[in-house]
Amino acid sequence: MTCIFACNGVKSNPIDIGEIDMAENFQDKINLIYPTLSKGHKKIAEFIKTNYEKASFMTAASLGKAVGVSESTVVRFASNIGFEGYPELQKYLQEMVKSHLTSVQRMDVAASRYGDEDFIDRAFSADIEMIKATRDGISREAFVKSAEAINNARKIYILGVRSSAALASFAAFYFRFLYENVVLIDTSAASEVFEQMFRIGSEDVCIAISFPRYSNQTVNALSFAQSRGATIISITDGEFSPIAPYATHLLVAKSNMVSFVDSLTAPLSVINALVAAAAKEKHDDVYNDFKALEEIWDEYHVYRTGEEGKE
Numbered sequence: 001m002t003c004i005f006a007c008n009g010v011k012s013n014p015i016d017i018g019e020i021d022m023a024e025n026f027q028d029k030i031n032l033i034y035p036t037l038s039k040g041h042k043k044i045a046e047f048i049k050t051n052y053e054k055a056s057f058m059t060a061a062s063l064g065k066a067v068g069v070s071e072s073t074v075v076r077f078a079s080n081i082g083f084e085g086y087p088e089l090q091k092y093l094q095e096m097v098k099s100h101l102t103s104v105q106r107m108d109v110a111a112s113r114y115g116d117e118d119f120i121d122r123a124f125s126a127d128i129e130m131i132k133a134t135r136d137g138i139s140r141e142a143f144v145k146s147a148e149a150i151n152n153a154r155k156i157y158i159l160g161v162r163s164s165a166a167l168a169s170f171a172a173f174y175f176r177f178l179y180e181n182v183v184l185i186d187t188s189a190a191s192e193v194f195e196q197m198f199r200i201g202s203e204d205v206c207i208a209i210s211f212p213r214y215s216n217q218t219v220n221a222l223s224f225a226q227s228r229g230a231t232i233i234s235i236t237d238g239e240f241s242p243i244a245p246y247a248t249h250l251l252v253a254k255s256n257m258v259s260f261v262d263s264l265t266a267p268l269s270v271i272n273a274l275v276a277a278a279a280k281e282k283h284d285d286v287y288n289d290f291k292a293l294e295e296i297w298d299e300y301h302v303y304r305t306g307e308e309g310k311e
Contacts, residue, residue, distance in 0.1 A: 026093065027052070033081060041077045043067040048093070056093035060086040095240040127265040130254040134266040142249040146233045147277040149249065153231070154203035155181045159193075159222075161215035167235075167267055168209050174275045177289065178282055185221070193221050202229035209235045209271075210243045211255050211262055222246040235267055 030045045047067045048055045060074040078089035160168025172184035185196050206225045210218045219242050226246050234247035237255045244250055253267035279286050297303055
């Protein structure tokens with residue numbers, strides 16, 4: 001995107017996209033170019049401004065039908081306000097709004113998107129799509145450097161708040177099999193987060209996990225970790241995420257909204273891959289540790305065997 005034009009078939013004087021990007025939000029951008037728009041495109045702009053959350057999940061055809069214009073008009077609208085096409089505009093809108101939707105709004109959007117669709121089919125299909133998109137889009141370089149940083153860290157701090165806390169706990173559970181220096185940060189109290197992190201330094205790694213709705217607690221903790229020179233591995237859903245700017249290594253894992261919950265299958269897959277990659281570099285140590293652990297588990301009957309319970 002380099003500039004934005006009016007879309008009445010004739011290009012107007014270009015508006016510098018840098019000026020547009022300084023706007024506080026997308027509605028300000030629309031307001032800035034509104035006088036240059038054609039009648040049909042003004043209808044689209046008005047609909048997006050007043051139905052922001054709903055529009056972000058509508059197809060070009062459904063948006064056109066809602067405002068009384070053709071699908072091609074919607075596509076041209078997207079192109080003429082600076083996007084490569086409608087999919088890019090839709091993605092932009094989704095990224096901008098999903099972190100601001102309340103739980104009630106999420107349920108309303110899900111109802112309008114899915115209707116009576118089978119939720120098992122919808123949820124599984126969404127997970128498959130998100131895993132594929134994550135696999136294809138994640139930076140291999142950032143992934144490799146993340147594994148290297150983890151293996152070389154003096155201490156590994158793992159941070160996840162609210163729904164992301166489950167992912168953080170999962171990561172800590174498996175990383176503790178590999179390292180003695182893993183700290184899962186208890187986020188039950190905001191003040192205690194800093195008490196647990198106050199020794200973090202340039203030799204340490206902080207793995208931060210955050211997905212919509214983003215927590216200020218995570219952002220504040222990363223601001224502190226960055227000020228101390230720690231290496232930050234951010235696992236989040238894109239560059240719009242508030243924890244992305246703090247990342248030394250950014251691992252983008254796609255998530256999708258299903259009712260008031262988010263699909264976190266793709267982030268879990270990224271964590272699985274990261275644990276496996278780190279373990280590969282410590283293969284001999286990990287092998288010996290697990291061999292010793294298996295003996296302990298057997299001695300103290302930690303796991304049930306197939307023979308237990310049989311007469």
